[in-house]
Amino acid sequence: MKAVVWHAVGDIQLEDVPEPKIQAPTDAIVKITTSAMCGTDLHLIRGTMPGMKDGTIIGHEAVGEVVEAGTGVRNFSTGDRVVIPSTISCGYCSYCRAGYQAQCDNANPGGKLAGTAFFGGPEAAGAFDGLQAEYARVPYASTSLVPIPPGVSDAQAIMVSDIFPTAWFGAKLAEIRTGDTVAVFGAGPVGQLAILSAYLQGAGRVIAVDHNTDRLALAQAQHAEIVDFDTEEPVAAIQDLTGGIGVDRVIDAVGVDAERPATGVPAEQAQQFDTEQQQAAPEGNTTGGGQWVPGDAPSQVSQWAAQAVAKAGSIGIIGVYPQTISSYPIGVVMNKNLTVKAGNCNHRHYMPGLLRLIAEGGVDPALLLTENEPMTDVMAAYREFDRREPGWIKVALNPAA
Numbered sequence: 103m104k105a106v107v108w109h110a111v112g113d114i115q116l117e118d119v120p121e122p123k124i125q126a127p128t129d130a131i132v133k134i135t136t137s138a139m140c141g142t143d144l145h146l147i148r149g150t151m152p153g154m155k156d157g158t159i160i161g162h163e164a165v166g167e168v169v170e171a172g173t174g175v176r177n178f179s180t181g182d183r184v185v186i187p188s189t190i191s192c193g194y195c196s197y198c199r200a201g202y203q204a205q206c207d208n209a210n211p212g213g214k215l216a217g218t219a220f221f222g223g224p225e226a227a228g229a230f231d232g233l234q235a236e237y238a239r240v241p242y243a244s245t246s247l248v249p250i251p252p253g254v255s256d257a258q259a260i261m262v263s264d265i266f267p268t269a270w271f272g273a274k275l276a277e278i279r280t281g282d283t284v285a286v287f288g289a290g291p292v293g294q295l296a297i298l299s300a301y302l303q304g305a306g307r308v309i310a311v312d313h314n315t316d317r318l319a320l321a322q323a324q325h326a327e328i329v330d331f332d333t334e335e336p337v338a339a340i341q342d343l344t345g346g347i348g349v350d351r352v353i354d355a356v357g358v359d360a361e362r363p364a365t366g367v368p369a370e371q372a373q374q375f376d377t378e379q380q381q382a383a384p385e386g387n388t389t390g391g392g393q394w395v396p397g398d399a400p401s402q403v404s405q406w407a408a409q410a411v412a413k414a415g416s417i418g419i420i421g422v423y424p425q426t427i428s429s430y431p432i433g434v435v436m437n438k439n440l441t442v443k444a445g446n447c448n449h450r451h452y453m454p455g456l457l458r459l460i461a462e463g464g465v466d467p468a469l470l471l472t473e474n475e476p477m478t479d480v481m482a483a484y485r486e487f488d489r490r491e492p493g494w495i496k497v498a499l500n501p502a503a
């Protein structure tokens with residue numbers, strides 16, 4: 103089968119690899135009908151998320167059809183349409199039962215403390231073969247796969263594999279209540295869905311901060327009030343918009359600064375592919391060109407978030423901060439009585455509900471799917487995605503084409 107295979111930093115290839123096989127009774131094999139590209143994949147390609155194993159298939163978003171179920175999989179059979187969650191979880195440990203699938207005790211072969219397991223990631227995440235392929239092996243299929251309700255398209259369902267649950271989770275972390283004024287930092291695909299999620303969870307106002315004009319236009323089309331940090335100081339703009347009080351809640355959909363290269367990655371490789379998971383990062387604080395040492399200063403967005411939020415407000419962080427980052431504006435947090443919640447998304451926990459919302463017809467995340475590329479064009483698609491071609495928000499890959 104064809105798959106997108108990681109070989110080295112800056113070196114991925116579309117190549118023929120053996121089809122996956124059932125390895126445990128709880129596995130299922132899914133024929134992928136739609137996959138997608140995510141900013142996280144660019145992290146892996148650039149090496150800003152290190153530790154990839156040569157030969158790993160990348161990709162962690164997919165919709166497909168069950169073609170084989172292990173003997174232990176009692177709730178799915180051949181032909182079922184499913185979404186595959188990006189994170190892998192067992193479904194039976196105490197964390198999974200409590201809805202913390204990202205902290206599953208069993209999914210990561212590295213052990214209980216090894217971190218979140220996900221498809222197409224580095225060895226620390228389990229080195230599972232990913233989903234930019236014609237077929238994929240899904241461990242713990244019974245409790246991982248999510249059936250797609252009738253009437254929900256692949257283009258809608260692919261958003262539920264990773265980015266819509268992540269955005270929804272961000273709004274939950276931010277503790278949005280009815281009528282709240284919410285700032286969303288980062289208006290990439292996850293930020294856009296965070297705007298949607300904030301409104302769905304009751305926000306009265308949403309302010310979106312980015313500097314990419316396409317993204318700001320899309321945020322405005324969702325009726326967020328837009329702030330361009332290239333043309334105005336975002337904290338001052340937010341203060342101005344809120345009577346000097348600040349916002350009640352912040353969703354950080356940016357994470358660690360996009361333009362800071364990871365140490366050890368040659369600059370030309372680092373520049374070849376962009377970094378940020380949510381593809382929406384501010385670029386303002388690195389124009390001095392100094393060498394970045396991980397953990398040397400709080401990220402720009404974390405400083406803006408802590409300053410822009412009202413006293414006693416709360417911040418939800420879904421933008422990626424690598425484990426090496428140890429700085430955060432904790433003094434501001436403490437002295438303003440702020441609440442900060444963060445985490446890797448527990449995808450499986452939110453997916454059934456989001457699919458129901460889509461099936462009911464009031465919500466259509468597929469509006470953000472701007473590109474649909476045959477997987478045979480994946481290399482060109484990655485380059486265009488990396489350059490943030492105008493209008494490129496979210497890119498689906500079609501393995502069958």
Ligand SMILES: [Zn+2]
Pocket residue numbers: 191192193194195196197198199203205206207208209
């Ligand atoms: Zn578990």
